Amino acid sequence: MANYILMEMSPIIDFDAFEDSKENIKPLRVGRDAMTLVKAVHSDSLEEIHVRYSQELQRYAGDDPLALWIQYIEAIQTYYTTGDSKRSRFVQTLESCLLEYRDDDRYRNDERFLKVWLLYTDSVTEPDDIYQFLLKNEICTQFSALYRSYAIYLLRRGQCCKANTIVVRGIECGAHPVRDLRLLLQHIQAAGGSTTTDVRSIVSLSTLRPLLPF
Template identity: 30%
Template sequence: MNNQDYGPVHISEFEGSKENIKPIKKGRKASELRKQFAPLTNVFCDTSAPQHQDKNAICFDNHNTKPKLAYERAVWENLVRQPSSDCLQTWLNYLEWIENSYPTLGPESQYIDVIQRVSRDFMKNPELKGRYLNDERFICIWLKYADTCSEPLDVFAFMDTNGIGCDYAPFYVQWATALEDAKDLKSADAVLSRGLNREAKPLHLMRSAHEGLSYRLAKYLKQQITAPRTQPPTLQRAPFAPIGSTSTSSARPMLTSAPKSLKPIRMQQSLVKRKNDATFKVYSDENAPQVGRVLPFQSEHQMTWDSLPTETQSEKENTMLPTRWNHLMPQHHITSTHVPPAYEEFTIYADEE
């Protein structure tokens, strides 16, 4: 074990890199951050991979952590493939190792890929699905999935359709938060109301979240009602009119565009042509109800949703490698042409006398 794992940790040891650390809900260990971002010393560090009999037998230079992380990842990949009495806990330990070893949680961490693998594999396996569907640890993995991916609302809709976390209060709270961030307060209130009706545990968390949303919604509506109306257009004083005059006869509205006489002739002709063009109106029923977001539990038909697309499939536009459009080289035909001399010969006049 490295000596840097013990003793108090000062913020100055990783202050220069704190902007690159991605926060997580459970917080981070200061000792792990020191190991990742502290000034490097000329020492060797052992691995943190589990089930290794002699950890000191394999050491890596502290200046280059990539070989060490690659070795530890291979150990974890081997562990999750082996049968276990509680395979979900092994995946959770694997995710915790990624969070500690890659504080930035960038693409090199493969964090979102591992979350998608465990969630997809468990849902496809009927035995694992029946065993862990209502397990809080499995629900927490899905909530991490929603917190990390680019389309969290799709993840929450998938969870609700497949009955993942329907009795777990953090599921409804996090779903309502994502809807509130999307400016859909009505759907957020519907989600929290559904959690209250199902008496999701812990119930005090549901009540607190619903009261907070109701307060923010009432405050928003109050601001909309008390907001000042649009001010009428200001009047511009006519030339040579008295400065203190309040008469509207000497004032004229401020011009927002050039008068017709000052516009170019072509612009006037285009405007006349545009007015003469035939137009049509699209019929809209004013009494029709407004169509908004329909949540899965609000749908009249039973929805089926077997799998979610991966993050790579969702962003496939920027993953394809560029290729050549045409593999044929242009043919250059060489033709014989007469090349004129660089200069014409001429005789210099010389006076013989």
């Protein structure tokens, strides 16, 4: 069954189709300040966080609601270093944000919105259709992190040729910073018919800057 129903003029994401592939929340790619964790443990409960931000979003009358959503997502991330995604409703919160703004031109090329998408791709086991949806609908396609994230996913599945194609596509469309894509492409092509070890070394290149963590 397809994970997405992609329509030419009105794309629809069937998030429910991903229910069986959602994983537990993964640790953040960057460390948290110790005091932040202490404050999180002794401040709001998780349910209070959901209630508070839900109310703030309903009342919000400014021109950048995504900023408040990102605060909401960060609050959940800070509360749980790892944990049960159903209990934290982390993936559900990501989905709500993405559904709310997937057709909003204000965020079509907003790096913060891409961060939310990449958190979502990192939370499901089969995100290929998510990446295809973003590319097809030209959402955040000016950022190299989109192509890098997709290519790394493909490399981990042993799809080196397809990963190469995705990176080239990012370079050709002028995604930035282009240096990261060129470096990744260089290593993919140098590996050629790479072994699993070669692929792992490409994926973990220390010369590549981290993907867009909050």
